[in-house]
Amino acid sequence: MMRMAGFVSKAPKWSVTVHSGYEVVQLDGYKVEWNDVRKVTLVRPDQPRVESERSDGTRTLLILDGKGITTFDESAKVYAQASHPGSIDDAAVYFVGDLRMRLPLALLLVSRFPEELQQRVQSVEYVEKTMTLGAPADHIVGRTATVDFQLWIAEGDKPLPLRAVLTYKDARGQPQYRAQFSDWNFDIDPSDSLFTFTPPEGANKIPFVAALSRARSLWQRPAATKGVKQ
DSSP states (O other), rough: OOHHHHHHHOOSSSEEEEEEEEEEOOTSSOOOEEEEEEEEEEETTTTEEEEEEEEEEEEEEEOOOSSEEEEEEETTTEEEEEOOOOOHHHHHHHHIIIIIOOOOGGOOOGHHHHHHHHHOOEEEEEEEEEEESOOOEEEEEEEEESSSEEEEEESOOOOOOOEEEEETTSTTTOOEOOOOOOOEESOOOOGGGOOOOOOOTOEEEOHHHHHHHHHHHSSOOOSSSSSSOO
């Protein structure tokens, strides 16, 4: 696990595709899984880009460029921007901690990934070696104060995460978040324009506080009052 964290955090640039599912517990007790796919592109020290498409077709974009944060909702044609100079670590802390926004697996982005694991993880156990993910991988389980997790980490000189399952054990119904990683690429050469947002024709700029409310709803669907609703 620590080799994986060190390898990812030290890589100067990379991209990956993440297919994920996250459960939302409804008021009547049903667990509903929503899905999305994200393309993450990162260039250290201060340029991550996250393109997301939700199961209902909603497409969103998050760009951090070392100077500020931009969020764009393609379906609603609205975007918001906030100034926040600094590294990816600084921006991620601000985005998740101060703005209370959701950024699944945000630890993968930060250079302090190994240190964060050392501080948070309380125990880890080895399960087995598995061959079902396209490459030999080590399956481990562990826990933090609030999350039980499973990780499948590729063997060899590139100890990359191939799959993750997080169980939020203190939340009602203990919902899970699941992620499958594919197309890891450490030889990317993205242009600066990839981290520059140019509003498309017809897009409207809105106050960031309004974008926060909209973006939260994109990451976690509201619970239904009767039956299962979106």
